[in-house]
Amino acid sequence: MKRGWCLCVAVPVLAGCALFNAEAPDIRALQPVAIADSGLDIARERAEVSALLAYYQDVQGLTAEEQKREHQAVGHGFARDRSELGRLKLALLMSLPQAPWRDDARLLALLEGAASRKAASDSPLRHFVGLLLKTTQERLREQKRAEELQLKLDSMVEIERRLRERKSRTR
Numbered sequence: 001m002k003r004g005w006c007l008c009v010a011v012p013v014l015a016g017c018a019l020f021n022a023e024a025p026d027i028r029a030l031q032p033v034a035i036a037d038s039g040l041d042i043a044r045e046r047a048e049v050s051a052l053l054a055y056y057q058d059v060q061g062l063t064a065e066e067q068k069r070e071h072q073a074v075g076h077g078f079a080r081d082r083s084e085l086g087r088l089k090l091a092l093l094m095s096l097p098q099a100p101w102r103d104d105a106r107l108l109a110l111l112e113g114a115a116s117r118k119a120a121s122d123s124p125l126r127h128f129v130g131l132l133l134k135t136t137q138e139r140l141r142e143q144k145r146a147e148e149l150q151l152k153l154d155s156m157v158e159i160e161r162r163l164r165e166r167k168s169r170t171r
Contacts, residue, residue: 045124056092084115104140
């Protein structure tokens with residue numbers, strides 16, 4: 001009986017000791033799991049980017065009033081839950097051409113705060129946010145350049161006007 005009791009105690013103790021193996025785990029055995037998880041994340045992100053692009057295309061086909069309602073709904077939703085998907089939908093709505101609610105400074109702030117910017121270098125969402133950021137920054141540069149050129153043109157028109165006035169006075 002004593003031996004049976006000893007076996008009942010010794011077996012669980014020895015089994016517990018096996019859990020505390022002093023050897024390092026085989027890293028090669030863990031890598032396929034990490035790669036599989038990474039592949040799943042990339043596939044999920046690709047699907048999300050595809051869905052966002054389809055969403056943008058659908059929104060472009062809406063009337064101005066429908067776009068306005070969609071912008072308000074997505075804006076309220078993002079204010080409530082601050083999700084990355086909500087952020088990117090709002091960014092897409094804010095980048096619609098001719099949208100009266102377009103605010104490039106706010107759009108830049110929205111994109112710069114995106115968690116996807118800090119994702120892995122092969123992340124499709126990171127590339128998508130980068131693309132939106134670059135196009136917005138380029139649009140702002142072009143807008144600034146157009147304003148500078150307009151100022152130069154206005155100055156030249158004013159100089160020409162003054163020259164004509166001076167010429168007409170001397171005659």
